[in-house]
Amino acid sequence: MTLFISTRGDKEKLNFEDVMLKGLAADGGLYVPEVWPTFTKDEWRSLVGKPYVDVAEFVIAPFVGDTIPKAELKAMIVEAYASFSHKAVTPLTQLDNNQWLLELYHGPTIAFKDVAMQLIAKLMDRALTNRGQRSTIVCATSGDTGGAAVEAFMACERIDLFVLHPDERVSPVQRRQMTTSASSNVYNIAIKGNFDDCQNQVKAMFNDNAFRGEVALSGVNSINWARIMAQVVYYVTSSLALGGPDKICDYTVPTGNFGDIFAAYVAHKMGLPMGKRIVATNENDILKRALATGHYDMNKVVATTSPSMDIQISSNFERLLFEASGRDSDQINQMMNSLKQSGQFEIDSKTLSVINQQFEAGTADENAVAQTMKSSLSDSGKLIDPHTAVALSVAQQHLGDNPMVILSTANPAKFPDAVKAATGIHPELPSHLSDLFDRAEKYDILDNDATQIMQYIKTNSRAIR
Numbered sequence: 403m404t405l406f407i408s409t410r411g412d413k414e415k416l417n418f419e420d421v422m423l424k425g426l427a428a429d430g431g432l433y434v435p436e437v438w439p440t441f442t443k444d445e446w447r448s449l450v451g452k453p454y455v456d457v458a459e460f461v462i463a464p465f466v467g468d469t470i471p472k473a474e475l476k477a478m479i480v481e482a483y484a485s486f487s488h489k490a491v492t493p494l495t496q497l498d499n500n501q502w503l504l505e506l507y508h509g510p511t512i513a514f515k516d517v518a519m520q521l522i523a524k525l526m527d528r529a530l531t532n533r534g535q536r537s538t539i540v541c542a543t544s545g546d547t548g549g550a551a552v553e554a555f556m557a558c559e560r561i562d563l564f565v566l567h568p569d570e571r572v573s574p575v576q577r578r579q580m581t582t583s584a585s586s587n588v589y590n591i592a593i594k595g596n597f598d599d600c601q602n603q604v605k606a607m608f609n610d611n612a613f614r615g616e617v618a619l620s621g622v623n624s625i626n627w628a629r630i631m632a633q634v635v636y637y638v639t640s641s642l643a644l645g646g647p648d649k650i651c652d653y654t655v656p657t658g659n660f661g662d663i664f665a666a667y668v669a670h671k672m673g674l675p676m677g678k679r680i681v682a683t684n685e686n687d688i689l690k691r692a693l694a695t696g697h698y699d700m701n702k703v704v705a706t707t708s709p710s711m712d713i714q715i716s717s718n719f720e721r722l723l724f725e726a727s728g729r730d731s732d733q734i735n736q737m738m739n740s741l742k743q744s745g746q747f748e749i750d751s752k753t754l755s756v757i758n759q760q761f762e763a764g765t766a767d768e769n770a771v772a773q774t775m776k777s778s779l780s781d782s783g784k785l786i787d788p789h790t791a792v793a794l795s796v797a798q799q800h801l802g803d804n805p806m807v808i809l810s811t812a813n814p815a816k817f818p819d820a821v822k823a824a825t826g827i828h829p830e831l832p833s834h835l836s837d838l839f840d841r842a843e844k845y846d847i848l849d850n851d852a853t854q855i856m857q858y859i860k861t862n863s864r865a866i867r
Protein backbone atom coordinates (compact mmCIF):
# COMPACT_ATOMS: atom_id res chain seq x y z
CA MET A 403 0.00 0.00 0.00
CA THR A 404 1.23 3.45 -0.83
CA LEU A 405 2.00 5.86 1.98
CA PHE A 406 2.38 9.58 1.44
CA ILE A 407 4.95 12.12 2.58
CA SER A 408 5.06 15.93 2.57
CA THR A 409 7.26 17.85 0.14
CA ARG A 410 8.46 19.96 3.09
CA GLY A 411 9.98 17.16 5.13
CA ASP A 412 7.38 16.43 7.83
CA LYS A 413 8.22 12.97 9.15
CA GLU A 414 4.64 11.72 9.35
CA LYS A 415 3.58 9.15 6.74
CA LEU A 416 -0.12 8.97 5.97
CA ASN A 417 -2.44 6.68 4.08
CA PHE A 418 -4.63 7.71 1.17
CA GLU A 419 -7.77 8.55 3.13
CA ASP A 420 -5.96 10.79 5.61
CA VAL A 421 -4.14 12.55 2.79
CA MET A 422 -7.39 13.12 0.91
CA LEU A 423 -9.21 14.50 3.95
CA LYS A 424 -6.29 16.73 4.99
CA GLY A 425 -5.56 18.20 1.57
CA LEU A 426 -2.38 20.02 2.62
CA ALA A 427 0.30 18.70 4.98
CA ALA A 428 0.65 20.30 8.43
CA ASP A 429 4.02 21.81 7.43
CA GLY A 430 2.44 23.55 4.42
CA GLY A 431 3.80 20.96 1.99
CA LEU A 432 2.00 18.90 -0.63
CA TYR A 433 1.60 15.15 -0.33
CA VAL A 434 3.34 12.79 -2.73
CA PRO A 435 3.62 9.00 -2.65
CA GLU A 436 6.63 7.78 -0.69
CA VAL A 437 7.24 5.28 -3.50
CA TRP A 438 5.70 5.39 -6.98
CA PRO A 439 3.65 2.28 -7.74
CA THR A 440 4.67 0.96 -11.16
CA PHE A 441 3.24 -1.33 -13.80
CA THR A 442 4.98 -3.38 -16.46
CA LYS A 443 4.29 -3.12 -20.18
CA ASP A 444 2.39 -6.40 -19.99
CA GLU A 445 0.17 -5.00 -17.27
CA TRP A 446 -0.58 -1.88 -19.34
CA ARG A 447 -1.22 -4.09 -22.35
CA SER A 448 -3.85 -6.01 -20.39
CA LEU A 449 -5.90 -2.79 -20.22
CA VAL A 450 -6.06 -2.11 -23.96
CA GLY A 451 -9.69 -1.77 -25.06
CA LYS A 452 -11.05 -1.85 -21.51
CA PRO A 453 -13.73 0.61 -20.33
CA TYR A 454 -12.59 3.87 -18.70
CA VAL A 455 -13.85 2.74 -15.29
CA ASP A 456 -11.79 -0.46 -15.41
CA VAL A 457 -8.64 1.48 -16.24
CA ALA A 458 -9.50 3.94 -13.46
CA GLU A 459 -9.84 1.13 -10.94
CA PHE A 460 -6.49 -0.32 -12.01
CA VAL A 461 -4.62 2.99 -11.79
CA ILE A 462 -6.23 4.15 -8.54
CA ALA A 463 -6.11 0.88 -6.56
CA PRO A 464 -2.39 0.97 -5.60
CA PHE A 465 -2.75 4.48 -4.16
CA VAL A 466 -5.89 3.70 -2.20
CA GLY A 467 -4.50 0.42 -0.89
CA ASP A 468 -6.69 -1.21 1.71
CA THR A 469 -8.34 2.04 2.85
CA ILE A 470 -11.33 1.21 0.59
CA PRO A 471 -12.59 -2.32 -0.20
CA LYS A 472 -12.23 -3.16 -3.90
CA ALA A 473 -15.92 -3.54 -4.68
CA GLU A 474 -16.80 -0.26 -3.01
CA LEU A 475 -14.06 1.57 -4.89
CA LYS A 476 -15.29 0.22 -8.20
CA ALA A 477 -18.89 1.17 -7.40
CA MET A 478 -17.88 4.76 -6.61
CA ILE A 479 -15.85 5.01 -9.81
CA VAL A 480 -18.77 3.72 -11.88
CA GLU A 481 -21.17 6.14 -10.22
CA ALA A 482 -18.81 9.10 -10.65
CA TYR A 483 -18.39 8.60 -14.38
CA ALA A 484 -22.05 7.78 -15.00
CA SER A 485 -22.54 11.58 -14.70
CA PHE A 486 -20.60 12.05 -17.97
CA SER A 487 -22.49 12.51 -21.22
CA HIS A 488 -20.02 10.45 -23.30
CA LYS A 489 -19.68 6.71 -22.84
CA ALA A 490 -15.90 6.83 -23.37
CA VAL A 491 -15.76 9.48 -20.57
CA THR A 492 -12.71 11.20 -22.12
CA PRO A 493 -12.88 10.50 -25.88
CA LEU A 494 -10.18 11.29 -28.44
CA THR A 495 -10.99 13.24 -31.61
CA GLN A 496 -8.64 13.33 -34.56
CA LEU A 497 -7.61 16.82 -35.69
CA ASP A 498 -4.90 16.13 -38.23
CA ASN A 499 -2.89 13.11 -39.43
CA ASN A 500 -1.11 12.73 -36.16
CA GLN A 501 -2.80 15.21 -33.81
CA TRP A 502 -5.54 14.30 -31.38
CA LEU A 503 -7.77 16.19 -29.00
CA LEU A 504 -8.34 14.47 -25.67
CA GLU A 505 -11.79 15.78 -24.73
CA LEU A 506 -12.04 16.14 -20.98
CA TYR A 507 -15.22 18.23 -20.90
CA HIS A 508 -18.10 15.78 -21.04
CA GLY A 509 -18.86 16.01 -17.32
CA PRO A 510 -21.74 17.94 -15.71
CA THR A 511 -19.99 21.38 -15.67
CA ILE A 512 -18.43 20.89 -19.12
CA ALA A 513 -14.81 21.43 -18.03
CA PHE A 514 -12.12 18.95 -17.09
CA LYS A 515 -12.28 19.56 -13.34
CA ASP A 516 -15.33 17.24 -13.25
CA VAL A 517 -13.13 14.23 -14.00
CA ALA A 518 -11.49 14.38 -10.58
CA MET A 519 -14.18 16.20 -8.63
CA GLN A 520 -16.99 13.74 -9.33
CA LEU A 521 -14.89 10.96 -7.87
CA ILE A 522 -13.31 12.79 -4.95
CA ALA A 523 -16.75 13.87 -3.66
CA LYS A 524 -17.79 10.24 -3.40
CA LEU A 525 -14.50 9.19 -1.80
CA MET A 526 -14.68 11.98 0.79
CA ASP A 527 -18.32 11.48 1.69
CA ARG A 528 -17.68 7.79 2.26
CA ALA A 529 -14.62 8.43 4.42
CA LEU A 530 -16.47 10.97 6.58
CA THR A 531 -19.51 8.72 6.96
CA ASN A 532 -17.29 5.85 8.11
CA ARG A 533 -15.59 8.10 10.63
CA GLY A 534 -18.80 9.77 11.79
CA GLN A 535 -17.25 13.18 11.01
CA ARG A 536 -18.21 16.36 9.18
CA SER A 537 -15.88 18.54 7.14
CA THR A 538 -15.64 22.07 5.81
CA ILE A 539 -14.23 22.28 2.32
CA VAL A 540 -12.80 25.59 1.21
CA CYS A 541 -11.78 25.91 -2.38
CA ALA A 542 -10.30 28.71 -4.47
CA THR A 543 -11.32 28.86 -8.09
CA SER A 544 -10.19 30.70 -11.18
CA GLY A 545 -13.53 29.65 -12.65
CA ASP A 546 -13.91 25.94 -13.32
CA THR A 547 -12.95 24.22 -10.06
CA GLY A 548 -15.74 26.03 -8.21
CA GLY A 549 -18.54 24.89 -10.49
CA ALA A 550 -17.20 21.36 -10.57
CA ALA A 551 -16.96 21.30 -6.76
CA VAL A 552 -20.50 22.65 -6.33
CA GLU A 553 -21.88 20.08 -8.73
CA ALA A 554 -19.95 17.25 -7.07
CA PHE A 555 -20.44 18.13 -3.39
CA MET A 556 -23.98 19.50 -3.31
CA ALA A 557 -25.35 16.07 -2.48
CA CYS A 558 -22.77 15.38 0.25
CA GLU A 559 -24.45 15.12 3.62
CA ARG A 560 -21.32 15.59 5.67
CA ILE A 561 -19.66 18.47 3.88
CA ASP A 562 -20.17 22.22 3.75
CA LEU A 563 -18.52 23.76 0.71
CA PHE A 564 -17.17 27.31 0.53
CA VAL A 565 -15.99 28.48 -2.88
CA LEU A 566 -13.83 31.60 -3.22
CA HIS A 567 -13.77 33.13 -6.71
CA PRO A 568 -12.20 36.41 -7.84
CA ASP A 569 -15.04 38.94 -8.17
CA GLU A 570 -15.78 39.88 -11.81
CA ARG A 571 -12.89 37.78 -13.13
CA VAL A 572 -14.76 34.63 -14.06
CA SER A 573 -17.00 34.23 -17.08
CA PRO A 574 -20.78 34.61 -16.53
CA VAL A 575 -21.26 30.92 -17.38
CA GLN A 576 -18.59 29.94 -14.87
CA ARG A 577 -20.08 32.17 -12.17
CA ARG A 578 -23.61 30.93 -12.68
CA GLN A 579 -22.51 27.31 -12.51
CA MET A 580 -21.32 28.00 -8.97
CA THR A 581 -23.91 30.46 -7.73
CA THR A 582 -27.19 28.93 -8.90
CA SER A 583 -27.05 25.81 -6.75
CA ALA A 584 -30.01 25.72 -4.37
CA SER A 585 -28.16 23.38 -2.02
CA SER A 586 -27.98 24.52 1.58
CA ASN A 587 -24.41 23.20 2.02
CA VAL A 588 -22.93 25.41 -0.72
CA TYR A 589 -21.58 28.94 -0.10
CA ASN A 590 -20.10 31.20 -2.75
CA ILE A 591 -17.80 34.07 -1.87
CA ALA A 592 -16.62 36.58 -4.46
CA ILE A 593 -13.32 38.01 -3.25
CA LYS A 594 -12.31 41.52 -4.26
CA GLY A 595 -9.02 40.36 -5.75
CA ASN A 596 -7.57 37.91 -8.26
CA PHE A 597 -7.23 34.12 -8.24
CA ASP A 598 -3.86 34.16 -6.50
CA ASP A 599 -5.48 36.18 -3.68
CA CYS A 600 -8.18 33.50 -3.35
CA GLN A 601 -5.59 30.73 -3.35
CA ASN A 602 -3.48 32.57 -0.76
CA GLN A 603 -6.53 32.94 1.50
CA VAL A 604 -7.13 29.20 1.32
CA LYS A 605 -3.48 28.45 2.06
CA ALA A 606 -3.55 30.86 5.01
CA MET A 607 -6.56 29.03 6.46
CA PHE A 608 -4.69 25.73 6.15
CA ASN A 609 -1.71 27.26 7.93
CA ASP A 610 -3.91 28.50 10.80
CA ASN A 611 -3.99 25.35 12.91
CA ALA A 612 -6.66 26.60 15.33
CA PHE A 613 -9.06 27.48 12.51
CA ARG A 614 -8.17 24.33 10.63
CA GLY A 615 -9.14 22.16 13.57
CA GLU A 616 -12.19 24.17 14.53
CA VAL A 617 -13.94 23.81 11.18
CA ALA A 618 -12.39 20.42 10.23
CA LEU A 619 -10.94 22.05 7.15
CA SER A 620 -10.35 20.14 3.96
CA GLY A 621 -9.49 21.19 0.42
CA VAL A 622 -10.22 20.04 -3.10
CA ASN A 623 -7.91 22.26 -5.09
CA SER A 624 -5.33 20.35 -7.07
CA ILE A 625 -3.07 20.52 -4.03
CA ASN A 626 -5.21 17.53 -2.98
CA TRP A 627 -3.47 14.35 -4.06
CA ALA A 628 -6.77 12.61 -4.87
CA ARG A 629 -7.35 15.12 -7.69
CA ILE A 630 -4.02 14.36 -9.32
CA MET A 631 -4.58 10.63 -8.95
CA ALA A 632 -7.94 10.74 -10.76
CA GLN A 633 -6.35 12.71 -13.61
CA VAL A 634 -3.70 10.10 -14.27
CA VAL A 635 -6.36 7.82 -15.73
CA TYR A 636 -7.00 9.66 -19.00
CA TYR A 637 -3.30 9.72 -19.87
CA VAL A 638 -3.45 5.95 -19.68
CA THR A 639 -6.68 5.52 -21.70
CA SER A 640 -5.53 7.91 -24.43
CA SER A 641 -2.08 6.39 -24.68
CA LEU A 642 -3.48 2.87 -24.93
CA ALA A 643 -6.01 3.96 -27.55
CA LEU A 644 -3.17 5.31 -29.71
CA GLY A 645 -1.03 2.17 -29.61
CA GLY A 646 0.47 2.24 -26.13
CA PRO A 647 2.31 0.89 -24.33
CA ASP A 648 4.18 -0.24 -27.47
CA LYS A 649 3.89 3.18 -29.09
CA ILE A 650 4.36 6.45 -27.27
CA CYS A 651 2.49 9.77 -27.46
CA ASP A 652 3.52 13.36 -26.78
CA TYR A 653 1.16 15.47 -24.68
CA THR A 654 0.51 19.21 -24.71
CA VAL A 655 -1.34 20.40 -21.63
CA PRO A 656 -2.89 23.86 -21.06
CA THR A 657 -1.43 24.69 -17.68
CA GLY A 658 -2.25 26.91 -14.74
CA ASN A 659 -1.76 25.29 -11.38
CA PHE A 660 0.43 22.48 -12.85
CA GLY A 661 -2.00 19.82 -11.63
CA ASP A 662 -3.03 18.34 -14.94
CA ILE A 663 0.48 18.18 -16.37
CA PHE A 664 1.83 16.78 -13.12
CA ALA A 665 -0.67 13.93 -13.56
CA ALA A 666 1.07 13.22 -16.89
CA TYR A 667 4.37 13.01 -15.05
CA VAL A 668 2.78 10.60 -12.55
CA ALA A 669 1.53 8.35 -15.37
CA HIS A 670 5.09 8.31 -16.68
CA LYS A 671 6.52 7.55 -13.21
CA MET A 672 4.06 4.65 -12.96
CA GLY A 673 5.79 3.13 -15.95
CA LEU A 674 3.55 4.27 -18.80
CA PRO A 675 5.85 4.85 -21.79
CA MET A 676 5.45 8.50 -22.83
CA GLY A 677 7.17 10.95 -25.17
CA LYS A 678 7.31 14.69 -24.58
CA ARG A 679 5.29 16.58 -21.99
CA ILE A 680 4.70 20.15 -23.08
CA VAL A 681 3.55 22.88 -20.70
CA ALA A 682 1.33 25.36 -22.58
CA THR A 683 0.71 28.72 -20.90
CA ASN A 684 -1.27 31.80 -21.87
CA GLU A 685 0.26 35.26 -21.43
CA ASN A 686 0.70 34.45 -17.74
CA ASP A 687 3.86 32.63 -18.70
CA ILE A 688 5.66 32.27 -15.38
CA LEU A 689 6.19 28.52 -15.88
CA LYS A 690 7.66 28.97 -19.33
CA ARG A 691 10.06 31.62 -18.04
CA ALA A 692 10.97 29.50 -15.02
CA LEU A 693 11.80 26.50 -17.21
CA ALA A 694 13.89 28.66 -19.54
CA THR A 695 15.86 30.61 -16.92
CA GLY A 696 15.58 28.83 -13.57
CA HIS A 697 14.22 32.06 -12.14
CA TYR A 698 10.65 31.75 -10.83
CA ASP A 699 9.52 35.34 -10.68
CA MET A 700 5.94 36.51 -10.20
CA ASN A 701 4.49 39.16 -12.45
CA LYS A 702 1.10 40.79 -12.21
CA VAL A 703 -1.73 38.49 -13.31
CA VAL A 704 -3.08 39.59 -16.69
CA ALA A 705 -6.68 38.77 -17.59
CA THR A 706 -6.96 36.64 -20.74
CA THR A 707 -9.66 34.74 -22.63
CA SER A 708 -8.46 31.59 -20.81
CA PRO A 709 -9.15 32.71 -17.22
CA SER A 710 -8.64 29.27 -15.66
CA MET A 711 -4.95 29.67 -16.47
CA ASP A 712 -4.58 33.27 -15.25
CA ILE A 713 -2.25 32.26 -12.44
CA GLN A 714 1.17 33.31 -11.14
CA ILE A 715 1.49 30.92 -8.20
CA SER A 716 1.44 27.45 -9.64
CA SER A 717 0.92 25.27 -6.57
CA ASN A 718 1.67 21.84 -7.97
CA PHE A 719 5.02 22.99 -9.34
CA GLU A 720 6.22 22.32 -5.79
CA ARG A 721 5.62 18.61 -6.36
CA LEU A 722 7.83 18.67 -9.42
CA LEU A 723 10.54 20.68 -7.67
CA PHE A 724 10.53 18.07 -4.92
CA GLU A 725 10.95 15.28 -7.45
CA ALA A 726 13.54 17.01 -9.60
CA SER A 727 15.67 18.07 -6.63
CA GLY A 728 16.01 14.42 -5.59
CA ARG A 729 13.30 14.91 -2.93
CA ASP A 730 15.34 17.53 -1.09
CA SER A 731 12.79 19.09 1.29
CA ASP A 732 15.31 21.56 2.72
CA GLN A 733 15.67 23.02 -0.72
CA ILE A 734 11.87 23.13 -1.15
CA ASN A 735 11.47 24.98 2.15
CA GLN A 736 14.05 27.56 1.08
CA MET A 737 12.37 28.12 -2.28
CA MET A 738 8.87 28.39 -0.82
CA ASN A 739 9.97 30.78 1.91
CA SER A 740 11.62 32.92 -0.69
CA LEU A 741 8.43 32.87 -2.79
CA LYS A 742 6.39 33.97 0.18
CA GLN A 743 8.77 36.73 1.19
CA SER A 744 9.85 38.15 -2.15
CA GLY A 745 7.62 36.63 -4.84
CA GLN A 746 10.51 34.74 -6.44
CA PHE A 747 13.03 31.93 -6.07
CA GLU A 748 15.93 30.36 -7.94
CA ILE A 749 15.96 26.78 -9.18
CA ASP A 750 19.51 25.44 -8.99
CA SER A 751 21.05 24.32 -12.26
CA LYS A 752 21.02 20.62 -11.44
CA THR A 753 17.32 20.59 -10.56
CA LEU A 754 16.54 22.75 -13.57
CA SER A 755 18.28 20.39 -15.95
CA VAL A 756 16.29 17.46 -14.55
CA ILE A 757 13.07 19.45 -15.12
CA ASN A 758 14.11 20.36 -18.63
CA GLN A 759 14.68 16.69 -19.45
CA GLN A 760 11.10 16.00 -18.38
CA PHE A 761 9.21 19.01 -19.76
CA GLU A 762 9.15 21.50 -22.60
CA ALA A 763 7.15 24.72 -22.51
CA GLY A 764 5.56 27.28 -24.78
CA THR A 765 3.26 30.28 -24.65
CA ALA A 766 0.32 31.35 -26.79
CA ASP A 767 -0.58 35.05 -26.74
CA GLU A 768 -4.15 36.26 -27.18
CA ASN A 769 -3.73 36.70 -30.91
CA ALA A 770 -2.45 33.14 -31.35
CA VAL A 771 -5.35 31.82 -29.26
CA ALA A 772 -7.93 33.56 -31.45
CA GLN A 773 -6.17 32.46 -34.66
CA THR A 774 -6.03 28.88 -33.42
CA MET A 775 -9.76 28.77 -32.59
CA LYS A 776 -10.37 29.98 -36.13
CA SER A 777 -7.97 27.59 -37.86
CA SER A 778 -9.18 24.59 -35.87
CA LEU A 779 -12.68 25.27 -37.16
CA SER A 780 -11.60 25.72 -40.77
CA ASP A 781 -9.05 22.85 -40.82
CA SER A 782 -11.04 20.18 -39.00
CA GLY A 783 -14.50 21.57 -38.31
CA LYS A 784 -13.77 21.50 -34.60
CA LEU A 785 -14.89 24.38 -32.41
CA ILE A 786 -12.52 24.64 -29.42
CA ASP A 787 -12.41 26.79 -26.30
CA PRO A 788 -9.61 29.30 -25.55
CA HIS A 789 -7.81 27.01 -23.05
CA THR A 790 -7.67 24.22 -25.59
CA ALA A 791 -6.51 26.75 -28.16
CA VAL A 792 -3.56 27.71 -25.97
CA ALA A 793 -2.46 24.08 -26.02
CA LEU A 794 -3.17 23.51 -29.70
CA SER A 795 -1.19 26.62 -30.62
CA VAL A 796 1.81 25.62 -28.49
CA ALA A 797 1.64 22.01 -29.75
CA GLN A 798 2.34 23.21 -33.30
CA GLN A 799 5.85 24.28 -32.24
CA HIS A 800 6.61 20.88 -30.71
CA LEU A 801 5.41 18.32 -33.28
CA GLY A 802 7.56 15.25 -33.84
CA ASP A 803 6.99 11.71 -35.06
CA ASN A 804 4.84 10.58 -32.13
CA PRO A 805 1.10 11.19 -32.05
CA MET A 806 0.53 14.58 -30.38
CA VAL A 807 -2.30 14.54 -27.86
CA ILE A 808 -3.69 17.99 -27.04
CA LEU A 809 -5.72 18.16 -23.85
CA SER A 810 -9.08 19.82 -24.48
CA THR A 811 -10.11 21.11 -21.09
CA ALA A 812 -13.42 22.93 -21.64
CA ASN A 813 -16.46 22.92 -23.86
CA PRO A 814 -16.37 26.10 -26.02
CA ALA A 815 -19.87 26.97 -24.71
CA LYS A 816 -18.27 27.83 -21.40
CA PHE A 817 -16.49 30.79 -23.03
CA PRO A 818 -18.98 31.94 -25.68
CA ASP A 819 -17.79 35.53 -26.03
CA ALA A 820 -14.18 34.66 -26.86
CA VAL A 821 -15.24 31.85 -29.18
CA LYS A 822 -17.75 34.06 -31.01
CA ALA A 823 -15.21 36.87 -31.40
CA ALA A 824 -12.65 34.50 -32.95
CA THR A 825 -14.90 32.31 -35.09
CA GLY A 826 -18.23 34.13 -35.55
CA ILE A 827 -20.01 31.17 -34.01
CA HIS A 828 -21.93 31.34 -30.76
CA PRO A 829 -21.52 27.92 -29.10
CA GLU A 830 -24.73 26.70 -27.45
CA LEU A 831 -24.80 25.28 -23.94
CA PRO A 832 -25.82 21.61 -23.72
CA SER A 833 -29.48 21.06 -22.84
CA HIS A 834 -28.91 20.33 -19.15
CA LEU A 835 -27.50 23.87 -18.79
CA SER A 836 -29.79 25.70 -21.21
CA ASP A 837 -31.74 27.44 -18.41
CA LEU A 838 -28.54 28.58 -16.64
CA PHE A 839 -29.24 32.25 -17.25
CA ASP A 840 -32.78 31.98 -15.86
CA ARG A 841 -31.71 30.52 -12.53
CA ALA A 842 -31.42 32.68 -9.39
CA GLU A 843 -27.88 33.41 -8.18
CA LYS A 844 -26.69 33.40 -4.59
CA TYR A 845 -23.28 34.71 -3.49
CA ASP A 846 -21.67 37.19 -1.11
CA ILE A 847 -18.92 39.65 -1.92
CA LEU A 848 -16.13 39.98 0.66
CA ASP A 849 -12.88 41.95 0.87
CA ASN A 850 -9.59 40.10 0.40
CA ASP A 851 -9.36 39.94 4.18
CA ALA A 852 -8.60 36.76 6.11
CA THR A 853 -10.45 37.71 9.30
CA GLN A 854 -13.65 38.53 7.44
CA ILE A 855 -13.54 35.39 5.34
CA MET A 856 -12.78 33.05 8.24
CA GLN A 857 -15.57 34.62 10.31
CA TYR A 858 -18.00 34.03 7.44
CA ILE A 859 -17.00 30.38 7.28
CA LYS A 860 -17.21 29.89 11.05
CA THR A 861 -20.69 31.43 11.09
CA ASN A 862 -21.98 29.10 8.42
CA SER A 863 -20.14 25.79 8.71
CA ARG A 864 -21.95 22.95 10.45
CA ALA A 865 -18.67 21.21 11.20
CA ILE A 866 -18.02 23.51 14.20
CA ARG A 867 -17.91 21.32 17.24
Ligand SMILES: *Cc1c(COP(=O)(O)O)cnc(C)c1O
Nearest residue numbers: 546657658659660661662710811
Ligand atom coordinates in the same frame (compact mmCIF):
# COMPACT_ATOMS: atom_id res chain seq x y z
C1 LIG B 1 -8.06 24.34 -14.40
C2 LIG B 1 -8.03 24.47 -15.89
C3 LIG B 1 -6.81 24.41 -16.60
C4 LIG B 1 -5.46 24.31 -15.92
O1 LIG B 1 -5.27 23.11 -15.23
P1 LIG B 1 -4.16 23.02 -14.07
O2 LIG B 1 -4.33 21.66 -13.49
O3 LIG B 1 -4.51 24.10 -13.09
O4 LIG B 1 -2.84 23.25 -14.70
C5 LIG B 1 -6.87 24.47 -17.98
N1 LIG B 1 -8.05 24.59 -18.63
C6 LIG B 1 -9.23 24.65 -17.98
C7 LIG B 1 -10.49 24.82 -18.77
C8 LIG B 1 -9.27 24.59 -16.59
O5 LIG B 1 -10.44 24.65 -15.95
